[in-house]
Amino acid sequence: MKKMDQKIIQMKEMDLLLCPKCREELHVEEKSLKCKNRHTYDVSKKGTVNFVLGYGEEYYNLAMLEARERVMGEGFFEEILTAMAEEIYEDILLLEKEGDVIRILDAGCGDGSHLAMLGEALKEKGLQVSMVGVDLSKDGILLAGRKMNDALYFVADLSALPFKDNSFDVILNILSPASYKEFQRVLSPSGRAYKVIPGAKYLTELRKLYGLSEYDNGEIVSHLKSHTVVYKERDIRAQKKVERYADDLLLMTPMLWDKTILEPGAKLSKVTIDVHLATFGYPKKIEEGVSL
Ligand SMILES: C[S@@+](CC[C@H](N)C(=O)[O-])C[C@H]1O[C@@H](n2cnc3c(N)ncnc32)[C@H](O)[C@@H]1O
Numbered sequence: 001m002k003k004m005d006q007k008i009i010q011m012k013e014m015d016l017l018l019c020p021k022c023r024e025e026l027h028v029e030e031k032s033l034k035c036k037n038r039h040t041y042d043v044s045k046k047g048t049v050n051f052v053l054g055y056g057e058e059y060y061n062l063a064m065l066e067a068r069e070r071v072m073g074e075g076f077f078e079e080i081l082t083a084m085a086e087e088i089y090e091d092i093l094l095l096e097k098e099g100d101v102i103r104i105l106d107a108g109c110g111d112g113s114h115l116a117m118l119g120e121a122l123k124e125k126g127l128q129v130s131m132v133g134v135d136l137s138k139d140g141i142l143l144a145g146r147k148m149n150d151a152l153y154f155v156a157d158l159s160a161l162p163f164k165d166n167s168f169d170v171i172l173n174i175l176s177p178a179s180y181k182e183f184q185r186v187l188s189p190s191g192r193a194y195k196v197i198p199g200a201k202y203l204t205e206l207r208k209l210y211g212l213s214e215y216d217n218g219e220i221v222s223h224l225k226s227h228t229v230v231y232k233e234r235d236i237r238a239q240k241k242v243e244r245y246a247d248d249l250l251l252m253t254p255m256l257w258d259k260t261i262l263e264p265g266a267k268l269s270k271v272t273i274d275v276h277l278a279t280f281g282y283p284k285k286i287e288e289g290v291s292l
């Protein structure tokens, strides 16, 4: 018997495991331990379990991130990335930093596709960039690390970043959680951060198909505004033809991960992209604790 199978039997027999996040009982499902809240911990070949990196293992596993990578490779976020490159470029000119090496952090970079594409776009505009991506998901960083570029990638928690103060000119935070205190620490005072938040119509076709209500980003936007100075906001919308990669789209979309996917691709031809792009930062006033 394989070591992993042996240990799994032992885990079942001992019946002692609780989910460290929600304190619910863990049960064995294939090669993972799961609680009723779907927190998931994979059992390694050696039969050990990593509970510390629970978040990364939970949903953003290799198959899902590979699907995300393929979808992004089809240009799914083209309009968003083009808009972001424009905003970043204009801000760099405004700050008269176009001669410097621009240090970019992608906080919650997933498989690294966006950072790679944005870096390319900014280089094409004549900027010099150095790129760093962090994600809690080991698999995300594994995929990012396979990319042929000179970015650095780390498995790390964006709320406890392994970087010195004022290390970055630009922070990207795309469809990922944020830690505004930690971003403030690592962003230079003149730096800019760019957050992409889904809008009400983001993937609305998928939401309808699965009976989900419209997305409301109100709380996220007001949280952002109460912790940072928002310099600029803009909405980006596009219709994407997705027949060719509809199955991957379903696989990569977090809101569907607990849904049963029946004959997925057949019903999907076009989906709407609708996101809110906010440019924010931390000018001196805020650093000195003066509230706005
Ligand atoms: C919806 S995905 C977006 C990934 C990528 N930015 C994209 O748009 O494809 C959210 C990402 O946030 C990461 N994440 C969640 N919490 C995190 C944390 N505390 N620190 C670092 N990454 C985190 C997840 O692992 C996941 O890769």
Ligand SMILES: [Zn+2]
Residues within 6 Å of the ligand: 019, 020, 021, 022, 023, 024, 035, 036, 037, 038, 039
């Ligand atoms: Zn749990």
